[in-house]
Amino acid sequence: MQPDQAIKTEAMQIKKASTISWGQRFVMMRESRFGAFGPVLLALVCIWAYFGITEPVFLSPRNFYNLFMQSAVVGTIAVGITVVLLLGDIDLSAAATSGVCAALMAVLVTNVGMWGPLACLIAIVLGIVMGTTQGMLIAYIGIPSFVVTLAGNLGFQGLMLKILGIHGAINMRDPFVRGITTVALPPALGWALAVVFVAVFAWFSLRRQARRRAIGLELDTPTALYGSIAFFAVLALAAVWTLNSYRGVPLLVVLLIGMTALLGWVTTSTPFGRMLFAVGGNQESARRVGISVQRTRVAAFGIVGLMAAIGGIVGASRYASVSFNAFAGGPLLLEAIGAAVIGGTSLFGGRGSVWNALLGALVIGSLGNGLDLSGASAADKLMFSGAILLLAVAIDALSRGGGNGGR
Amino acid sequence: MSDRAETTVGRVAPPTAPHLVCRGVKKRFGGVEALRGVDFEVRRGEVMALVGDNGAGKSTLMKVIAGAYSGDEGEFFLDDQPVTIDTPYDAADHGIQIVYQDLALCENLDVAANMYLGSEPVHDGWGFLPRILRPLDDLLMEKKALAAIDRLKVRTLQSVRGKVGGLSGGQRQAIAIARAVGADSTVVLLDEPTAALGVAQTEQVLQAVKNLRDAGHAIVYISHNMADVFEISDRITVLRHGGNVAVYETAQTNTDEIVVAMTRGIDKGAPNAA
Ligand SMILES: Nc1ncnc2c1ncn2[C@@H]1O[C@H](COP(=O)(O)OP(=O)(O)OP(=O)(O)O)[C@@H](O)[C@H]1O
Ligand SMILES: [Mg+2]
Numbered sequence: 001m002q003p004d005q006a007i008k009t010e011a012m013q014i015k016k017a018s019t020i021s022w023g024q025r026f027v028m029m030r031e032s033r034f035g036a037f038g039p040v041l042l043a044l045v046c047i048w049a050y051f052g053i054t055e056p057v058f059l060s061p062r063n064f065y066n067l068f069m070q071s072a073v074v075g076t077i078a079v080g081i082t083v084v085l086l087l088g089d090i091d092l093s094a095a096a097t098s099g100v101c102a103a104l105m106a107v108l109v110t111n112v113g114m115w116g117p118l119a120c121l122i123a124i125v126l127g128i129v130m131g132t133t134q135g136m137l138i139a140y141i142g143i144p145s146f147v148v149t150l151a152g153n154l155g156f157q158g159l160m161l162k163i164l165g166i167h168g169a170i171n172m173r174d175p176f177v178r179g180i181t182t183v184a185l186p187p188a189l190g191w192a193l194a195v196v197f198v199a200v201f202a203w204f205s206l207r208r209q210a211r212r213r214a215i216g217l218e219l220d221t222p223t224a225l226y227g228s229i230a231f232f233a234v235l236a237l238a239a240v241w242t243l244n245s246y247r248g249v250p251l252l253v254v255l256l257i258g259m260t261a262l263l264g265w266v267t268t269s270t271p272f273g274r275m276l277f278a279v280g281g282n283q284e285s286a287r288r289v290g291i292s293v294q295r296t297r298v299a300a301f302g303i304v305g306l307m308a309a310i311g312g313i314v315g316a317s318r319y320a321s322v323s324f325n326a327f328a329g330g331p332l333l334l335e336a337i338g339a340a341v342i343g344g345t346s347l348f349g350g351r352g353s354v355w356n357a358l359l360g361a362l363v364i365g366s367l368g369n370g371l372d373l374s375g376a377s378a379a380d381k382l383m384f385s386g387a388i389l390l391l392a393v394a395i396d397a398l399s400r401g402g403g404n405g406g407r
Numbered sequence: 408m409s410d411r412a413e414t415t416v417g418r419v420a421p422p423t424a425p426h427l428v429c430r431g432v433k434k435r436f437g438g439v440e441a442l443r444g445v446d447f448e449v450r451r452g453e454v455m456a457l458v459g460d461n462g463a464g465k466s467t468l469m470k471v472i473a474g475a476y477s478g479d480e481g482e483f484f485l486d487d488q489p490v491t492i493d494t495p496y497d498a499a500d501h502g503i504q505i506v507y508q509d510l511a512l513c514e515n516l517d518v519a520a521n522m523y524l525g526s527e528p529v530h531d532g533w534g535f536l537p538r539i540l541r542p543l544d545d546l547l548m549e550k551k552a553l554a555a556i557d558r559l560k561v562r563t564l565q566s567v568r569g570k571v572g573g574l575s576g577g578q579r580q581a582i583a584i585a586r587a588v589g590a591d592s593t594v595v596l597l598d599e600p601t602a603a604l605g606v607a608q609t610e611q612v613l614q615a616v617k618n619l620r621d622a623g624h625a626i627v628y629i630s631h632n633m634a635d636v637f638e639i640s641d642r643i644t645v646l647r648h649g650g651n652v653a654v655y656e657t658a659q660t661n662t663d664e665i666v667v668a669m670t671r672g673i674d675k676g677a678p679n680a681a
Contacts, residue, residue, distance in 0.1 A: 215546055215550050217553075265542075270529075270539060272539040277515060278513050284511060285513050286525075288470075288507065289495055289525030
């Protein structure tokens with residue numbers, strides 16, 4: 001990611017925007033790389049402000065800690081789903097895949113007595129295999145992803161029930177697995193990580209600017225450059241400060257940000273990422289420059305499988321048990337797809353970002369958490385989530401330029 | 408037909424042997440026989456126009472040469488060496504670049520990304536990773552893209568950081584052309600490159616084509632505009648119903664003759680067919 005560059009592009013476009021309509025301006029803002037953060041960030045701030053006023057407990061460090069933990073499973077799976085959404089495909093089996101992997105891991109640890117890390121590794125491999133298998137059916141046989149993963153969803157739900165056996169739930173007491181969500185970093189380490197994070201970000205931004213100057217390309221404005229560094233510094237330090245005033249930065253948050261950063265880098269800054277965007281944008285063009293559309297698709301589904309398995313492990317750790325309803329049978333799938341879409345990833349393919357999926361997961365998590373605090377009924381929660389999702393998809397459709405001749 | 412004597416030489420075409428030769432290219436799409444054994448050749452420093460009615464098979468022939476379709480049959484030679492072209496990468500390795508009739512750009516990517524799609528430069532020193540996972544050198548891409556567009560003199564396109572979806576038809580055409588001529592190439596295939604362009608931009612494209620020709624590239628130029636064809640080409644290949652009609656020296660033929668050849672074909676021994 002190069003937010004510095006994106007901010008600059010955005011600033012440039014807004015400057016030019018004085019003579020163009022609001023609609024176009026909106027489209028342009030969404031098109032810029034950093035601008036895509038805008039709506040979901042705004043939604044998050046609004047939700048936090050609203051619940052902060054109505055339920056003051058909402059903004060307490062303890063609640064934020066819980067909020068991050070609650071959003072982690074949805075976030076992990078949403079990050080994976082984003083990758084297939086970029087292709088214009090969908091994965092309806094992600095939650096069930098997650099459930100199967102979690103169940104297998106639980107059985108291996110609890111019933112077989114396997115070493116925790118090894119069981120996790122096996123679950124992750126299983127997730128990748130499940131994802132790539134579906135990907136091959138989609139890419140090489142040509143069945144639409146919707147159908148393959150719908151079938152996969154049903155099949156994997158059954159498989160999960162089989163693995164769980166008659167008990168329906170397996171308790172997780174393995175210290176390694178539990179540790180993933182119970183360990184928090186000591187405050188000093190949290191601060192150190194934040195400082196390193198900001199320093200690395202600043203170093204990359206400044207080095208990039210120096211290279212632009214050396215090559216003679218147009219430079220980012222100092223406001224955009226230092227503004228983005230300052231923005232991330234404030235964000236990171238505020239997050240660490242908040243979490244440190246409760247129990248410290250959870251290990252899980254660090255893991256999740258690390259994985260998202262890796263996938264974010266792969267999707268935006270490598271030839272493979274370009275392939276994903278190219279196939280999602282115009283499959284025939286991608287094919288004609290020699291990109292293997294099929295292999296790209298299989299790889300993308302492998303990545304969802306991987307992230308689903310990790311989500312399953314995180315879930316097992318967090319709930320201290322693996323049950324059908326926590327994964328395959330519950331709202332997890334729709335929340336994960338919703339998170340990706342609320343984050344601004346297009347269902348039509350070719351546009352989106354894994355970071356936004358995390359923010360989308362936070363939006364969904366915050367809504368649920370805030371409505372819980374204000375004692376809303378399950379019915380209210382469902383209706384609110386539906387409205388937010390609809391709003392997000394409407395924004396997606398609008399920013400595709402619905403009024404601009406469908407371009 | 409391909410081994411006919413190359414004695415009569417047009418205005419500027421140097422009397423060299425053909426650079427790219429295709430023999431007996433066939434391609435079927437289900438029941439449609441798009442190419443039924445086409446011979447084709449082009450020399451370096453020459454513009455070979457390729458004309459024919461709609462559906463004659465011009466684009467299909469170009470796509471086969473560019474590796475976008477694999478032909479059912481046919482042989483390819485570069486400087487008399489037989490080569491195989493099965494994928495777009497093969498074609499690019501042999502220095503064959505193409506501007507597609509429908510441009511084939513990704514609207515969700517920016518100009519620079521489109522220009523280097525499939526052949527992105529990566530940073531050195533990441534050899535332990537497979538190539539597709541190495542970091543892109545996007546600043547180098549941006550720089551090369553700017554240079555390539557500058558050479559085409561598209562004044563309306565200032566930044567290469569904008570998404571292609573927001574550009575006009577002519578600007579997109581310019582990008583597709585810049586993409587083809589920016590890469591290392593000896594053969595440039597242009598499939599109706601001026602179809603979306605205004606008068607001034609068409610002039611620019613024709614000028615760019617002449618520059619490429621003078622630099623020794625072998626150029627194939629498809630167009631339905633006879634004025635352009637006669638302005639720019641050295642020879643003209645006529646296709647009809649997926650087969651060869653004839654090859655003409657541009658200097659020794661005229662629009663009427665070409666139009667007749669395109670629409671009705673010619674008798675075998677027509678006087679002007681080279
Ligand atoms: N992908 C395809 N699938 C099926 N048939 C095709 C395909 N591409 C081309 N054809 C058929 O092959 C024949 C030749 O098409 P082609 O596009 O090569 O014509 P063309 O000479 O480029 O025409 P135009 O001047 O209209 O561009 C046509 O009959 C067309 O219907
Ligand atoms: Mg054509």
